[in-house]
Amino acid sequence: MAEKEATVYIVDMGKSMGERHHGRSVTDLEWAMQYVWDKITSTVATGRKTATLAVVGLRTDETRNELDEEENYHNISVLSDLGQVLMPDIRRLRETIKPSRTNRGDAISSIVIAMQMIITYCKKLKYKRKIVLVTNGTGSMSNEGLKSIVSKLQEDNIELVIIGADFDDSEYGVKEEDKDSRKADNEALLRVLAEDCDGVFGTLEQAVSELDIPRIKVTKSMPSFKGHLQLGNSEEYETAIRIPVMRYFRTYVAKPPSASSFVLRSGTEAGQESAPGSQAPGEDDTLTTVRTSRTYQINDPNAPGGKTDVERDDLAKGYEYGRTVVAIEQTDENVTNLETFAGMEIIGFIQSDKYERYLHMSNTNVIIAERANDAASLALSSLIHALYELESYAVARLVTKENKPPMLILLAPSIEPDYECLIEVQLPFAEDVRSYRFPPLDRIITVSGKVVTEHRNLPSDSLKDAMSDYVDSMELETTNDEGEPTNELPIDESFSPLLHRLESAVRYRAVHPNDPVLDPSERLTQFAQPSEALVKKSKSYLERLMSVADIKKVPPKTKGRKRQRETEKPLSGLDVDALLNLEPKRTKISAENAIPEFKQTLSRADSVDAIQDAVKQMADIIETQIKHSLGDANYDRVVEGLGTMREELVDYEEPSSYNDFLRRLKGKLLAEELGGDRRELWWLVRRNKLGLIDKSVAESSDVSEVEAQEFLAAN
Template sequence: MEALVIVLDVGPSTGTLCADGGATFIDTALLCCDRIAQRKLFEDKNKDHMAVVVVGSEESDNRLADADADQYQHVSLARRLAPVDWPLVRMLSPDRLHATEAQGDWLDGLVVALDHLVEMSRTHKYQQRRIVLLTDFGGPLCTDQLDAIKAGLRKYDVDLMAIGTELATDGSDEMQLKPTGKTEPADDLQMKTEDGSALGGGEPRPGPSGARGLYRHDGKAKTRQQLEGESAVVQLIRAVDGGFFTFEQALPQLLFFHKRKSRAAPWNAPLQIGESLSINITGYSQIKKVTMPSWRKLAAGPQPAPVKRRTTYERQDEQRSAVPFEETERAYRYGTTLVPFSRLDQQELEYRSGAPRSIQVLGFTSASNVGPHLYQDTQTVQVVARRGDAGAEAALSALIHALQETDMVAVARRTYNNGGTPRLGALRPNIRHDLECLVWVQLPFAEDMRNPLFPPLPTAVPQETLSAVDQLIDAMDLTAPAAEEASERLEPGALLSPQFQRLYQVLAARALHPGEPLPPPDADLLRQLSPDPALAAPDALRAVAAACPLTELLLPHQRRETGRDVFQAAAAAAPDQAGPAATVTDLIKPEVTEVGTVNPAEDFDVLLRRDDVRFDELCSQMQRVISRLVRESLTRPALLEKTVAAIGRLRTACRGVSPAAYNAWVAEARGQLSERPAVWQRVVADRLGPIVASESAHPAAEEAEATRFYDGGAAAAAAAEAVQAAEQEAAEDLLDDL
């Protein structure tokens, strides 16, 4: 839990307008305070306390002024340390706080804030204490207690952060400050640049004469009093390793809401390899999909109240009589029949593995066999050795290094709880300078796989096309240039979800202004959603467009043709058509919806040209029809040509899309084909066996495999022919006996 005290200066100088007629210092400072409060308000399970000390108030409301009437004047503790709530957000608005005519010492405000922190720390356990100072240093200044304030901040471990206009600098930039590593990366007030590095004083804004930071926000030169105040705050910040940020640096970062990062819950279990090796490990969620906050339904009105939902069940009769829930039963509808399925049946249906909580290694495979396209689920888990177990650390480290050196992964099953449903996954080694671990990723089962088939891509690409694409990749490289350490734009760990940011902005606007229209998205949020101008690469894009001319391809439901278009197209094509004219049979011919046994090859061609039929399903239909025709060809020799034509048409289509699918089927169907000698002879004569590599640009069978196919089928066909001859001879003997 953190204690944060905002020290806000509202003296006369903070109410002057900027030189360009923009917002005053106090308006910009209040905007920063408002965003700090809202960030904490929207954090999950946030228990931080926040207080506000106003410097330059008309009254002097603090206990130090009560003890000494001549000290700490025009400083007020406007709000004591308490959890952040909407009244605090409303208080930090221009309607409640504005510039006054009173002048207060901002150092007195720091003392009052420190005194309040010490007072509240006696009754509350704060893990972190912080003061945020927002002032233009325009008020009176007494530095007699400067050393005492430094000592107090260090004694009670209080962080100090200042936000305001550009500090004055000399040629050595000695007054520019940068936050140290003391601020935690997960802290909700840490400022960062677009590349993720911590912000400091940054590049100060040049004044009218070009001198940096020598001018106030209203364009006038800073007074000696303001320069002395800036020098004093520099000393304080350096004494406690604090930080200074300009408004230009703070506001874009405070716009975004951050979820507080909490320590992941450990998952302790054994890693079992075989029957005798068990390593004590701990799993931590590394990446886990964050869901949107749940909504609560309220009754609309001046005083919204929660709504409780109640479900009632009624019979479908005229009386609509109610049925108690205990008398209901779940059922599944099959056609017009309702099949009851009780809760006991549902419990019996649930799978209970009986396995203990563990990760069991099933085997090892090459890392290339478990590509990113197989990753499933919404989280990854880091698996490390159990803390304090030296034997587990040594064993797991050896396993990680062995997998890394051999480029292998472990395929395992994970049971989260005792008796829970097991999950199939892979353990990949991850070795960094500060960490060695296995990363668990869930893998799909056969039912989870989808295997879409696509037409082949060209095998030969012109060199100018490759060069144009290479230039495009180089121009759109996300690596930040001229950086001390290479970093990436759009780094996942530093990129916030625009959906969450917009949701929080809208909720805050609705809470503060219930009856007003929702505001448009903030400019900084829209900038995050827009492409980076530095990565536009217009020249490279034009080169790719010239090397790869593209045409728009409309889907069937997007095509809009009028009757005039259809008749014009038919008239233009009529002189060139040499085929037979349309007949009455063509007009009454039914629509083809599946491959039939009457004209399988024609049906296959018609369905192949449609966009709403999957190729793998079409091949399955064709294979079933071929199997039926082969069975019936024994008693109906006339089906031989139709069967061979169907096999040839299927082979031709698969040769350009998926030779592996045809080869797998024909290898399985070889036994059935060889049982029909007439069919097998045509298969061999027309070379309808496996598709070899020389026939297709896709992976296909080798010549040796095709040879084995034909040789093995020939032997089976000869045996089948001998059996048929023997059966025919036996039948003739029976006739002779008659």
Template sequence: MPAERAGYTVHMFVVDVSKSMGEPRTIHLPPDPNGEQSTKTITNLEWALQYVKLKIQGLIYDARKTDKCGVIIFGAEETRNIVNSKHGGYDNVVEYIPIATPNAGTIAKLDKLKPSTVYGDPVDGLIVATETQAQELKSKPTWTRKITLLTDGQNIIELEEWEATAGKLSALKVSLAVIGVDFDSDDPEYEYQEPNKSNVKLQNEKFWHDFVEKVDDAHIGTLGRAMVDVSEPTTKETKSTLSATVLRLGDVDTRADEAIELLVKTAKCTAVARPKSFKKFGVRMKEGTKDQEEVTINADGTRNITYAQLKTRTDYVLNQEGDEDEDEGEDGEKPKSPVKKEEVDADGDVNMEEEEEGEKDRRVTKEDLLRGFRYGTAYVPCPPDGQFPRLPTKKGIDILGFFDAKKFRRELSMGEVYYVWGDDKSPQQQCAISSIVQAMTRKEVMAIARWVNKDDSDAKMGVLTPIQFDNVDCLLWSQMPFADDVRKYNFASLENLVSKKGEVLAEHPYLPTNEQCKAMENFVEAMDLMKAEKDPETGKYELEWFSTQESYSPALHRVKQAMFHCAVVNDLATNPLDPPHPLLLRYFNPPKKVLKRSRDALEDCITKFKVKEVVRQPKRARKQEHVHAANDEDEELLLDRKPSTSITQEASVQQVRNAQEPSKDGDGSETEAESDGEDLLLDKAPPPKKPFNPLPTPGRSVSPRTHSRSQSDLQDSSIDPQRDPGRVIGRTNPLEDFKKTVASTAVYIKAVQDMGDVITEIVVAPFASRRTAELKECLKEMRRTALGEDEIETWNRFLKDLKDKCLNSRPGNKEFWSEVQGMGQKGGLITSSEAKKFGGSSDVSEDVALEFLN
């Protein structure tokens, strides 16, 4: 981590708005939910501004008051800047956004920039930016100065005395970045050469390279590359604040001569960084209505709707239906008890709905509330300050004793870790802690300690472990559980199985055999990560793969990226969010090399362990009352798969299926091949009481079979209802599954085999003709992979089998086979000469292959 001080920075952006910046360019948009690639035309200026906006968003996100920025534009129609007002000259340069801490208004203002009809001199812009910045920082010499210049290099540059400007930048210790639109780049990671580059631009690019040479701290790059960099995840550096406390051992009050009391400073060592929360918005409705959007008509006749930020209000509601409600509360839908309906009916039926609403939501004003604790059915009034008197405690960390570090149970560690140093202002105290740390290290012990944050606050238990850094010795603290915090659940022994005769079993399907254990051992060895990362210096694989220091929180950075994105675009449908930065997904899959290395061991495990996904057999309806009970037990469904709930569970799967299929192939008839008696029976099962609710209840995640439709279009929805257990390819989207499997893992044989099986199954199933085109694509892809990854044998075997199934089985699919014949070599057997080209082998000659297709 760089030692640069966070904040205390003025960042100037110098943006070229000359006429040439209005030139259009085509950029590729990330695929939309249907996987459609699309492009969009924007101006170079818009592209450059996107970079500036992302940079400024970063500043807004970190929310440091001392991170300021300003925007200077050159090539503007008018002139307005401090150098001009003092000395004249410096035309077409405008101080567009004065230096300030940025906010969303800054972004909005940038959006208004349009290319001008004139040209401006970038060096003028640079000088104005330097002056404006210097003015601002006159009395703050320690602040960091940054200037970023964005230009397309099509301007005429006054080449006089540019060395003086460069010297000035160095003298002021400005860190300069020159970012050019379509500048050439020989960066090995981003090579770029602009075709048909104009002479002016060629000259200017050369000039900027010379310029950057002359400035102490400067670099130059092309905008495309910079856009990649700017979306790279960065961690917000936080230095933990030190808090003072004392470390005690013994009785400091009455036996002070012996007791130890040391002044220490503590600070956080780990602290979970959470993404900022999104603000909530809603479409503003016409006053007094609930469903009519408020619309304003613009001057040009377009219509505007308004999104208003929402605030929350907490209502206190008296629960009329007793505590039954509490179980339902989670999804906000209260059951309507029959009793109440009666009441309402008796009142007269007109406004039944509203009556109920009123009954249900009897709001209580906050002033009328009492505070108290529940004690079973009783109410225990709460003392006025919200809690009972606290147990008196004394601030500090008390050591209770030491124990063998080998006895430390890592899994009990409960929370964030803290550093404990000797007082940073007192060498004596540092020395004292150091002696303890050294002694504990030598003796290999940890300390049990009780931590009280301030007088009379609740005590925590934990352990202190010694740690020696390069230049300082200190302790680390981690909180450990109290007796109350530990759950003791019974679990059946995994290895010690007792038969009903009371004998210990040596063989049982639950117990792995020696052979299986051996297979697992091989797998574990093959998947070892200790030497899986290439050492950049030696080029050998001898470094550990994965380090916490380099693992960015995917959720945090993805949310951040999404927040930036929605703040800079006006419509998400036409400007979808870019995919996550590759760095975020860096550790999402085992390293390729390891996968390859473990391929055989994994295959062996798959064959030996024979794990099968259990397809739940729906229980036939028992008695009516049970079915009814099942409906009430939505919550149970989430966690324990009780037999009594499996009906609802399966039913909702069915529902999802029904909802998905039509969108895919018109009438959903594809599923017919799948449907057996069980499924038909399910259709008649009572539907779940509640409509399918996309709101995530925690437990819903439990069962992969009840995933909601909204999830199914996500990139990695790994659950395909049409995927058989043990297979990596499903019938719903075989091509995609196949590509994904091949890309993410190296288990080609499995992928090719499964693909073959799936294709064969689809071909002979009813309505296969609808998918002919898709299947042909599958065949092509499968053949390509088989050829490249030496699964030639598998392909040839599959193809022979397919031919046989198409022509000789009933009903077969002769039409499809003629389609395959039409594909020619692309759909034929792989011949020996073809295989040789790819380093493989085949026993099929050209003649045989030809014969096979006819």
């Protein structure tokens, strides 16, 4: 379970916070709120009710706190009480936090109010308590009672973080020249306060600069298996080994937040409750969840509309067997389930050098002994050391829960100075292994069995050397001038752009709903391209490789009348048809010899209009064949004609002509406008995959692969 948190943010809203200093384009308050909003939105994104926070305004025009009767606590307002913060609270705070018209207000007194809020809310319960003060240090501050404040902070285990605009920090390298004397005194006072209570004191410049560093979410792992690791049958043999163990994730894929569908709320009906976490009716941009409703229908010629609704309970699972469907009732489905019992049983051992790493089928897990069980720890340690000394791995059968499918796993020993465990990874069954044979890459074997080592499709020795040198020049692990190893791509500094970019965009849009999303930070994009030094270093090797490989630029595809594939030419190189004038240009395609004449017409087309005219004639012929077909007599001819049209128009880079015709044809077929019910013909079109020409087939097409699949699947 996640730890409970109670955090109070104290934001200095004094008049001086509305000023700009040292050439910055934003005010001190806007600069400070970049840090505060990032922390608040990160907490809100977790969605945890136990992650509570509050916001206190310092040097505000009004006074609103529990100690407002005393003069020292004037001009301090509690903007948000401790509790879970939701989106409406963020929007309200965004409108509230603005520079005030006064510079009166004591920062030390605001810390006392924050302490009182935490003590009242948390009582004696176990909470992670924290106070964050963000200020420019220009207001008046009282140093009375600092010792009692420090002792109370330490007594209640409250962490104090003080961040100041233009505060000096020798370690980070920030020093404000010509600093005001009052600000210097206040800065020294706050530094002493933070150091006495073992808190954090820093400059705002460092805090804001570190916001670009993605925060790694540390999750508390839960065991995915609790049971016994067995070697032998303990029920029959006393010598069998039975060790209580636990299984945890070692590596796991971090997934970005998923999106759900919402709609703008037009108004709440009487008696209808709002969705949890949504805004109240009447506010801007209020959203409500989308409810999904499913209905199941079957064909029924006697029912209105030809379909009848059925209940989900009346449905049965069907499994495809060839082109038929085999139904298995729920009562009979138990026959297909394998009865298993939870456990981890070693079934064999293998030498580590005999195992191939490509057999891994899952993320890795760790197997450790049951906690607070010394006997289990000793037994598992003995097994780990035995595997390590014999350079062997164990193969085991794992069932995580009763009646779950069994898995085949590999157990490898891992021994570190202060930690021992078994590394576990899933192995494939025999049916999971696919063995493919590929021709060798370094030689060509002819039909007669002759081995050829020099061929135009084989790399020469000079090409191999050039490629080897180029690869070596891009080595990420190098050494510096002092001989120490360096890495151009350190693993601990490479973050997932998808995950962190999406999270930062959501957090920013939550606070700024009408502003465009900011560009990704440089820390996320720094590894999107190789470093300039690495590119410069390998440039000469790349040029040599291109020269040896004889790399040439491919001209772009041209749209129009020329074919993409080459036609066979006579050995003489002469145009025989033109010389003999045996076949004049055709302008009319006959239905009796449509396909050859369609190809000939396209080959002689000298403009796009001529191609479209040939397509129109072919389309009319196909529709006529369908309309006058007796049953399915002409269906094969129609399918062949459609295939020819599709192939030729792909070659001529005219996919739109085919797509437009196929859309019209589908509409007429389903509307029964071509001689009655022709749905069987559309089924043949789908089986022969004669759908729309998408971008994967022709780049000039405006149809995506998904659209083409949906068009072909829809009835």
